[in-house]
Amino acid sequence: MGCLCLVEAPVEDKRITLKEAAKLIPDGAHVFWGGFGFQRPPMAFAHELVRQKKRNLTIYTCGSEMDIDILAGAYVASRFELAFFAIEGIGLAPNIQRRIREGAVQIEDYTNLAMALRFLGGALGVPFMPLKSMLGTDLLTKKRFREKKAEVITCPFTGEKVVLVPSVRPDFSIVHVSRVDREGNAQIDGIKGEDVEGARAGKKVIVLAEEIVDTEFIRSQPDQTAIPNIYVDYVVECPWGSYPMMVYNYYDYDLEHIRMYYQQCKTEEGWQKYCEEYITGVEDHMEFLKKIGFERLLGLRAKKPFPY
Amino acid sequence: MERNYAKLGEYSTLELMAVCGARAIKNGEVVFVGTGLPMIAAMLAKRTHAPKAKIVYEAGFIDSNAIDIALSIADSRLGYRASAAIGLIETLGLLLQGGHVDVGFVGAAQIDEYGNINTTYIGDFENPTVRLPGSGGGNDIVSSAKRIVIIMTHEKRKMVKKLDYLTSPGFLTGPGAREKAGLLGGGPSLVVTNLCQMDFDPETKRIRLATIHPGVTLQQIMENTGFDLIIPERVPTTEPPTYEELAILRAIDPHGIYIPRPAQTQQ
Numbered sequence: 001m002g003c004l005c006l007v008e009a010p011v012e013d014k015r016i017t018l019k020e021a022a023k024l025i026p027d028g029a030h031v032f033w034g035g036f037g038f039q040r041p042p043m044a045f046a047h048e049l050v051r052q053k054k055r056n057l058t059i060y061t062c063g064s065e066m067d068i069d070i071l072a073g074a075y076v077a078s079r080f081e082l083a084f085f086a087i088e089g090i091g092l093a094p095n096i097q098r099r100i101r102e103g104a105v106q107i108e109d110y111t112n113l114a115m116a117l118r119f120l121g122g123a124l125g126v127p128f129m130p131l132k133s134m135l136g137t138d139l140l141t142k143k144r145f146r147e148k149k150a151e152v153i154t155c156p157f158t159g160e161k162v163v164l165v166p167s168v169r170p171d172f173s174i175v176h177v178s179r180v181d182r183e184g185n186a187q188i189d190g191i192k193g194e195d196v197e198g199a200r201a202g203k204k205v206i207v208l209a210e211e212i213v214d215t216e217f218i219r220s221q222p223d224q225t226a227i228p229n230i231y232v233d234y235v236v237e238c239p240w241g242s243y244p245m246m247v248y249n250y251y252d253y254d255l256e257h258i259r260m261y262y263q264q265c266k267t268e269e270g271w272q273k274y275c276e277e278y279i280t281g282v283e284d285h286m287e288f289l290k291k292i293g294f295e296r297l298l299g300l301r302a303k304k305p306f307p308y
Numbered sequence: 309m310e311r312n313y314a315k316l317g318e319y320s321t322l323e324l325m326a327v328c329g330a331r332a333i334k335n336g337e338v339v340f341v342g343t344g345l346p347m348i349a350a351m352l353a354k355r356t357h358a359p360k361a362k363i364v365y366e367a368g369f370i371d372s373n374a375i376d377i378a379l380s381i382a383d384s385r386l387g388y389r390a391s392a393a394i395g396l397i398e399t400l401g402l403l404l405q406g407g408h409v410d411v412g413f414v415g416a417a418q419i420d421e422y423g424n425i426n427t428t429y430i431g432d433f434e435n436p437t438v439r440l441p442g443s444g445g446g447n448d449i450v451s452s453a454k455r456i457v458i459i460m461t462h463e464k465r466k467m468v469k470k471l472d473y474l475t476s477p478g479f480l481t482g483p484g485a486r487e488k489a490g491l492l493g494g495g496p497s498l499v500v501t502n503l504c505q506m507d508f509d510p511e512t513k514r515i516r517l518a519t520i521h522p523g524v525t526l527q528q529i530m531e532n533t534g535f536d537l538i539i540p541e542r543v544p545t546t547e548p549p550t551y552e553e554l555a556i557l558r559a560i561d562p563h564g565i566y567i568p569r570p571a572q573t574q575q
Contacts (some may be wrong), residue, residue, distance in 0.1 A: 036367050036396070037382030062396060063444050065380075084444035089343055089379035089565075092441065098438050109428060112366060112445040113400035114550035120397060132405055133448045136489035138474040139425075142433050152490075161490025190387050191368030192395035248393075250386045255379070308376075 011215050013182045014205050014235040018285055021206050021236045022048040025057070025172055027177045031166065032119065032202050033061040033068065033240065034175030036193025037088055041067035042176040042208055044241040045251060050074040051280055060168050062194045066245065066261060069093040070279070072105050073271050080105065081168070083112040087262050092162070094265040106144045110134075114165045116194040121167030122201035128164040135163055137172050173202025175242050177226070178249065180209040184232025185218040190248025190307060192226060199227045208238040210250050240297060249301040252308045253263045257292070295299055313548045316523045321502045323557055324521060325459060326352060327549040328500040329413065332457045336360040337410035338403070340449050342381055344566050345440045345459050346413030351560050356553060358366050364403060364446040368395040377565045381474050400448045400528050407492070412453030414476065416445045418468050421535040422485075423478025423496035425450060425458065426471040433473060450476035455497040462501035467533045479513035503529050505546060508536050519546040 020044065025031065035041035046067045049057075057077040059068060063084035068220060068226035071077040073095030085093045085107075110118070111133045121129035134140050134150060140163065143149040151164045175195045180186040186207050199205055207227065212235070217233060241247075244254035246260070264270035282288045289297065302308050322345065329349025333339055335358040341350045342365075350363045351374070362371040373389035387393050403409060403499035417440050417474040418426040427446055433436030450456050460466060477494050480486055486495055499515065507518045516538035520526065522545055529537070549557070561567050 004456075007429055039367065039382035039384070063382075082442070084442045086441040088381070092439075100436075104321075107439070107442075109442050111443045111447040113398055113405065113448040115401065116396040131401075132490065132492050133451045135451060135491050136477045136480045136485065137447060137473075138428070138433075139443060139447060142473070190384055191382055191393045193367055193382060194396045196395055197397065246384055248387060252384070253379070302384070307387050308421035 008242055011183055014184050014232065015182050015212070016234050016236060018044060018048050018208070018236050018238055021045070021234055022052050022054070024204070024234070025049065025054055026205070027055045027171060027201050028057070028218045030170040031057045031174040032170040032198040033059045034173070034193070034195045034198055035062060035064065035067065035245075036191065037063055037065060038245045039191060039193060040176045040188070040195070040242050040247050041065065041245050042174045042241065042246060043067050043243060044238050045174055045176070046070050047279045047285065047288060049076050050275065060115070060119070060170055065093065066258060069095045069265070071133070072096040072099045073265065074275060074279070076294070078105055079108070081108045081110065081112050081115070087258065090259060090262050094262060095271055098268065108144050108146050108149060109139055110165065111139065116197060118165050118168045119194055119197040120202045122169040123197050126167060128166055130162045132163055135161060145171045155306060162275065166204065170202050171204065171237045173199050173205045174208070175199045176208045176245065176247075178239065179211045179213045180207050180235050181213055181215040181218045182235055183215055184227070184229035185215065185233050186227040186232065187218070187224050188226040196226055200231050204233045205231050206236065207232050208236040208241050210239055210241065210247055231238065238285065239286070243289070243292065243297065246308065249302050249307045251297070251302055254296070254300055289304060311550050312552070314551055314554055316548070319549050319554055320567065321521070323504060323548065323554060325500050326557055326567060327553050328546065329457060330356065330553070332498050333358045333361050334410060338362045338364060338408055340364050340366065340404060340409045340453055342413065342415070343378055343383070344415065346415070347378065348561055349413065349459070350559065352557055355556050355560070362408065364399055364401045366396060368393050368399055370394065370399065370403070371386065377561050377563075400445050405452050405492070406450060407452075409453045411455050411457060411559040413447035413457050413459060414449055416458055416466070417465050418471050419458060419460065419478070419499065420468055421470050421509060422480060422482060423458065423499070423515060424471055424474050424480060425476040425478060427474045428475045429473040431472055440505070440570050447476045450478070450493070450496070451491050452493040453495055455494045457498045458496055460499070460501055461491055462503040462532050464532050464534045469535050469537060477510065483511070483513050503532060506537070514538055516540065517543050519544050521546045522548055548549055
């Protein structure tokens, strides 16, 4: 048994509000964007960036959907380095399509593994990462705005061909997780996508969570911590923060709302109407949830033993 | 055991495509799939001849035993009775690039005669007509899985002489090109369309007609293919779905999310 007279430091409180968190992001910032596909996108944070009229962000992600479509639609983000975007199972991302045609958005294409490794490289503090994808394809040779996108080298040890991709060290990392304590120790239920690496790559890290839990809860099961507090600068309590997408063990997606968004945003007028009604026309995230209706939200709650 | 085949008109083309996909999976294999038809095909395989197949979704779900249809590869539905839920470095890096994936399923907006795939741009790169979703994990899968099954619709504008953009590597420019480029995986082995199945000539690495779906003519296939298709002297008819396979398929997707029920289709 160890010495029992250890005095633990008081619990640091990194909590700020969603509004305060979004205010930290300056125009033109480079941002790692967490969540994967329909799982745990920082949707509420996207809404708040739109309300605060942020501009010219560069977004780094693997595969994102309605969340980054909103960032493109509202001219918050002008550049993306990513592997995939769409409204999966429904269609192409309507706003990004339109903004690309206008010339307001540019996309630098990588693969999911390449992007995930770029975040791991940034987190490791090395300038590039090697991989065996992209070889022989236009992903290597065609580029939009990066001066150098990827490079094929001959391995100095084995002589085989390897692709090098540049590491990413963004100004901010934004992740939405299951639960976090006020010091920033975060647990993620279900798949982690590229959030484990992405959260460690950012110079400043903002963790949004479905719920804030007592630090004792985290410390009684430290093996469940996906992001330790050392990496985390700010914590935001943000229930239903991925709605209308999903959070594992918390809630399912609202397919009706996603389909409505997709249909409506096929035209600029439709998107403007959506944005006004659900984003800029409401005061904050809580007002947005009220507008959706709590009865509707409760109907989406995960039904045990299913995580959805 | 005698196989009890359904007759033409008793199944839809999408159902036949899903059955073809399922039959491409061997028992015990590690299978990398996305959503849509590949997911249905893998679920069917696990419920028929390949119960020991392990289905991996790139978002991080490993050995998934989903019982509900998922819309997204990150869908919580895929976590049901999975052996692990990790992340992209695990699935695309350690499992796939590490050499543990037997077969990967992908879709394509365009393919060429060497099985190279485009899922990024339609039209000129500088001034594209349509911006498609991009690689996602597609390029990673096609680069490193031991073999690849492509599932797509068969149209002249999709089976092209020259791709608008090469997203994922088939046999590139022909024999030896994958090896020269440094790619690890075995490349495409089967293309399943609404008209036929195609494989690849081992000598030239060019795409070759393998089986023609029931009720489809060779001329229909020729008219809908924009490149020179190798046509062997004898091309068998695709084995139709059995009644058992159809019953299981319809139970997997009861609401017709990816496979509208025959009553709901035009057929």
